[in-house]
Amino acid sequence: MSLRWLTRRAFVTRTLSLLGLGAAAGIKAGCDRTERRPPRQVPQAFRYDITDLAADDGGLPRFQLSRSVETGLLGAAAMTTAPSGNLAVAHNEQVIVLDPAGRAVRRWATDHRVLALHVANDESILVADARRVHRHNAAGRRLESWTVGDDRTRLTGIAAAGDDLFIADAGNRTVSRYRGGDRVWRLDGFHVPSPYFDLAIGPDDLLWVAHTGRHRLEAYNSTADLVRSWGRAGMAITGFSGCCNPCHFVVLGDGRFITAEKGLHRVKLHDAEGEVRALVIGAAALGIDVNTPACAAEQHSCVPPGPLVADLGDDDGGVAVLHPRNGGLHVLEPPTELA
Amino acid sequence: MADSPQAGQSSDRRGFFRGLVRGLALLAGGATLGLLATRAQAARTVWQIDPYKCTMCGRCAVECVLSPSAVKCVHSHGMCGYCELCTGFFEPDAPNLHEGAENQLCPTGAIERTLIEQPYFEYRIKEDECIGCAKCVAGCAAFGNGSMYLQIRHDRCVDCNDCAIARACPTQAIRRVPADQPYLLKQVDEP
Numbered sequence: 402m403s404l405r406w407l408t409r410r411a412f413v414t415r416t417l418s419l420l421g422l423g424a425a426a427g428i429k430a431g432c433d434r435t436e437r438r439p440p441r442q443v444p445q446a447f448r449y450d451i452t453d454l455a456a457d458d459g460g461l462p463r464f465q466l467s468r469s470v471e472t473g474l475l476g477a478a479a480m481t482t483a484p485s486g487n488l489a490v491a492h493n494e495q496v497i498v499l500d501p502a503g504r505a506v507r508r509w510a511t512d513h514r515v516l517a518l519h520v521a522n523d524e525s526i527l528v529a530d531a532r533r534v535h536r537h538n539a540a541g542r543r544l545e546s547w548t549v550g551d552d553r554t555r556l557t558g559i560a561a562a563g564d565d566l567f568i569a570d571a572g573n574r575t576v577s578r579y580r581g582g583d584r585v586w587r588l589d590g591f592h593v594p595s596p597y598f599d600l601a602i603g604p605d606d607l608l609w610v611a612h613t614g615r616h617r618l619e620a621y622n623s624t625a626d627l628v629r630s631w632g633r634a635g636m637a638i639t640g641f642s643g644c645c646n647p648c649h650f651v652v653l654g655d656g657r658f659i660t661a662e663k664g665l666h667r668v669k670l671h672d673a674e675g676e677v678r679a680l681v682i683g684a685a686a687l688g689i690d691v692n693t694p695a696c697a698a699e700q701h702s703c704v705p706p707g708p709l710v711a712d713l714g715d716d717d718g719g720v721a722v723l724h725p726r727n728g729g730l731h732v733l734e735p736p737t738e739l740a
Numbered sequence: 741m742a743d744s745p746q747a748g749q750s751s752d753r754r755g756f757f758r759g760l761v762r763g764l765a766l767l768a769g770g771a772t773l774g775l776l777a778t779r780a781q782a783a784r785t786v787w788q789i790d791p792y793k794c795t796m797c798g799r800c801a802v803e804c805v806l807s808p809s810a811v812k813c814v815h816s817h818g819m820c821g822y823c824e825l826c827t828g829f830f831e832p833d834a835p836n837l838h839e840g841a842e843n844q845l846c847p848t849g850a851i852e853r854t855l856i857e858q859p860y861f862e863y864r865i866k867e868d869e870c871i872g873c874a875k876c877v878a879g880c881a882a883f884g885n886g887s888m889y890l891q892i893r894h895d896r897c898v899d900c901n902d903c904a905i906a907r908a909c910p911t912q913a914i915r916r917v918p919a920d921q922p923y924l925l926k927q928v929d930e931p
Contacts (some may be wrong), residue, residue, distance in 0.1 A: 410756060417763070440908055443798035446847045449878035451832050592859050594821020595885050614823065614859060634825055636832050643883030644823040664827070664883035694796055694881040704885055 451636075455665045455684040455691040459638035462679045464670070464720065464733035466686065470503030477725045480709035483520040488711055488721055488730075491515035496528060496541065501713060501721075503730045509541030517559040517569075527566070529556040534568065547582055558600040560608070567608055571598035576610055578625070586625045595704055597648035597663065609652055613645035618658065618675070631675030638669065639677050648707035659720055663707030666691055668722050670739065679739050682708070682731055687724045785916035787903045788924050791889035793913035796874035796881065800890060803908040804872070810897040811872030811890050811905065813850075813865045816926050819887035822860040828880030828888045829853055829863055845879050847871070867893065886926065894922050 472490075479491040487506065488499040494514055498507040513530035520526050524539035532554045535546045549556070550570050558569030566579040574591040577584050591598070592614025599611045607620040607628065617632030636642045647660035656673035659681060666684035669677050684691050687708060694705075706725040713719035713732065718740045722731045734740070789800070789811065800811035825837055829851050834843035839853055850869035854862045865888075872890060880888040892905075892914075906914035917924060 413756075413760065440799070441802040443802055443873075447798040447801055447873035447875055449796070449832075449845070449875050449882070451882060454832055592824075594823045614821070616825075643827050644821060644825050645883070691882065692878075694794075694878060694886075705882065 449692070451665065451691050454636045454642070455667065457638060458680045458683065459677070461638060461677060462736045462739060464679060464681045464735050466682070466731060467719070467734050468502070468732050470730045472499065472503055472505075472723065472728045472730045474723065474728045474730075475725060476706070477709060477723055477728070478515060479517045480711050480721070480723050481518055481520055482711045482714055482721075483524060484522050485524065486714065488713075488723075489518055489520050489526060490709075490723065491518050491528065496526060496537070499730070501715070501719075501732065503732075507541070509537070511535070511543075517556055519559045519561050521561055527559055527561060529559045529568070531555050531572075534559065534566070549577065549579070549584075555596055557596055557598040558611075560600055560602050562602045562606065567600055567602070569598040569600045569610065571596045574598070576600060576608070576621075578608075588621065588625055594645045597645060597707065599647070599649050601650060601652045603652040604654055604656055609650070609658075611647050611650055613641075613648065616641040616646060618647070618650065618660075631671075636665070638667070638680065642667075646707070649710055651710055651712045653712055653718075654714070659710050659712065661708040661710045661722070663705045664691070666708060666724070668708050668710055668720070670720075670735065679735060681710075681720055681733055682722050687722070687731070688727050688729055689724060784919055786892075786894060786899055786919045786922050787897065787906055787914055788892050788917040788922060789890050790913045790915060790924050791886075791891070791926050793911050794874070794877070794890055795911050795913070796878040796890075797910055798873050798875070799908045799910070800905045801871045801873040803905045805900060805904050806896065806898065808870070809872040809905070810892055810894075812867045812870045812893045813872070813874070813876055813888050814891045814923075815863060815865050816887045816889070816928075817862070819885045819926060819928050820863065821885055821887075822856060822862060823884065824859040824861055826853070826861065826863055826880070827883040828876040830879075832879070846876055847873060851876060863888075889926055891923055891925075 474490055474492045477490050477492045481489050483489055486501055490497045490499060494511050495508055496515060497505050500506050515528045517529040518526055526537045528535050532550055533546055533548050536544045538544055549568060550573060553572040554570050555572035556568055557571040560567045564580050568577050571593045574593045576588040578586050591612055594614050597613055601609050603609050607622060610619050612619050616634040617630050619627055620629040622628050633640050641647055642662050643664035646662040648663045649661040651659045658671040661668045666687055666689045668681035670679040670681055672678050709723045711721045713721055718735045720733050801809050804810055829845060830843055831845050836843055848869045848871055850866045852864045852866055856862050874890055877888045877890055880886060
């Protein structure tokens with residue numbers, strides 16, 4: 402009898418133990434189910450790949466790279482050339498002046514994030530934050546400030562000619578002309594999908610505006626009349642890519658243009674009529690992977706930055722390109738036939 | 741007086757059953773507590789994608805235990821530029837800028853394009869057709885403002901303890917968030 406009792410207890414104990422072990426094994430197997438499964442293949446139809454488009458130069462002549470410098474100026478918002486030949490760069494809450502070799506020769510801090518700048522002939526510098534314009538002397542001392550626009554204002558471009566000041570406001574999608582602190586006129590009706598809205602004054606005193614949503618550059622005279630425009634949408638090198646480009650541009654002294662595009666990250670030379678004549682630099686030479694999303698590459702913003710461009714104004718026709726994603730500054734010279 | 745074998749047997753059997761019942765009660769109690777603890781944990785946090793870490797790799801579409809995936813594209817209309825040429829809607833080399841299937845980027849045609857007024861167009865995600873592949877998200881992020889992004893939709897997520905897409909995510913962009921704030925929404929960048 403005693404043996405039978407022990408056997409029954411042992412039987413139940415062993416049965417419960419086995420059930421417990423089985424349950425534990427089942428739970429573990431359930432937890433490990435996804436770990437053990439090999440990763441599934443993502444179909445090609447789900448992939449967004451613009452590598453080939455970014456690599457296409459259309460067989461155009463290319464500028465020659467004369468030097469590259471790592472400036473560390475990640476997130477730079479604007480760059481322009483000073484009459485001295487130096488480069489003024491807007492970087493967060495600083496203005497940094499670089500010599501043509503890319504060395505910082507001067508820097509000064511502001512109390513705001515600088516979004517646009519312009520260097521006058523007397524080397525005084527106009528800088529814009531989101532809603533204000535400040536004039537500094539060459540040493541960086543602030544001389545005056547004034548507020549433009551309203552709560553929606555986001556200044557992205559600034560240029561000056563004589564007593565006139567021109568301001569691009571991407572928030573309100575307007576361009577305004579000021580004289581002596583008073584607004585002379587305001588242009589409305591631009592389509593500006595992202596905060597890139599550049600402007601520049603050409604050698605013929607026309608005001609050129611990058612109408613990015615329309616993928617074209619437009620020229621306005623002193624009375625705000627549209628007198629010329631050129632440009633079209635297209636991923637091919639002859640067009641302006643994506644939703645809204647060119648993100649930045651400069652007008653050269655002879656009326657030609659240098660344009661920069663975000664997305665495909667390319668810089669091009671156009672003749673005075675807007676036809677593309679050469680590739681200044683492309684994504685690969687800029688060290689940019691076009692398929693890496695801005696959010697993953699930029700810690701501060703998900704809006705993809707485009708290359709910043711400046712005309713060095715030297716005898717060689719040099720162009721400076723700074724990419725805010727990696728801080729690389731590149732100086733390039735045109736091929737002989739285009740110099 | 742020594743116990744008789746019959747008395748001993750009766751006492752042992754009673755003890756055995758008492759022990760068995762006690763053991764089963766303890767087991768049931770433990771299981772209940774465990775279940776409650778699990779439920780409490782699940783109620784406190786849920787899985788969500790951090791849009792600022794997402795690299796739009798496409799794995800959310802194929803790794804989720806649900807088919808179609810519980811991951812969907814959501815669209816922040818406050819960030820959107822209402823572009824005529826939306827790179828989240830159109831193939832990069834779309835032949836034409838109209839809604840023809842040959843021009844659309846989305847493999848399931850899950851984005852609806854509506855003219856607001858020239859040149860502004862509104863883009864809405866048809867969630868029932870969205871499979872969470874992130875192709876539109878990548879197109880929007882490459883050129884535009886990044887107003888399209890992925891989120892786990894909690895009206896369909898079954899909240900696995902061991903989330904398959906979280907395990908497969910190459911950038912660990914999927915994490916637990918408070919259940920009373922289950923979405924990680926993008927904000928318009930400050931100037």
